[in-house]
Amino acid sequence: MAATTTTRTLHHPDLDDVELTSVLFALSDPTRLELIRLLATEGPQTVAQCQIAEPDVPKSTFSHHLKTLREAGLIRNEPSGRQRTISLRRADLDARFPGLLDSVL
Amino acid sequence: MAATTTTRTLHHPDLDDVELTSVLFALSDPTRLELIRLLATEGPQTVAQCQIAEPDVPKSTFSHHLKTLREAGLIRNEPSGRQRTISLRRADLDARFPGLLDSVL
């Protein structure tokens, strides 16, 4: 098949393809902003750990937010055993938009 | 009437009521971001002057963007004779979200 259909590895945009407007939009949702702050202070977390901070958000909704953040270039989402590790792309973001992350945290 | 119906003076949110998520959302549109950059570099402008930078945007659409930015607390829109003066609320924003504006400009 030409297209990748497995859900194993998800696509992450290259640093050069990360657009400021997309980043700002991704951060403009309270749930997502809160999650970014969690990752910034606590470091990489599993999805389940992230969800503890947002107990009222169903997992499909939460997964949607993770997708938005990932496609905007804010986080990485990598398989780790049966779970997945969510991490902030801080070095990338600091390189591309210096000071931005610091100012929203 | 109880409600203000005149279009003469428009409502601007108090500094304390300006929310980060609203600011980020307002900045997440390319046209609006461009306008903020114009105001930051060129200083206060009339609406007509702002529109020169975005020649393909109809004036009603442009006015909508101005409303979004104003309600988010990013700009002031004040009458000035027959025209209106659009200005960046830079001091307010720097006080409430230090470094944010600098990082997006």
Next chain:
DNA sequence: CCTACTGTTCGAGTTACATCGAACGGTCAC
């Protein structure tokens, strides 16, 4: 294997936002 577990994807319903022409409101010039 087969089951339980973690998290994504699909699909449908709802809501919010963008866009733009037309109508309106206020101001200045004459």
Next chain:
DNA sequence: GTGACCGTTCGATGTAACTCGAACAGTAGG
């Protein structure tokens, strides 16, 4: 006053995003 001018508001339309349950995919353990 009245006509031109600058800009907002209204109303209608299309589109994108949010929400969430149900179904699915990959992994580890017994």
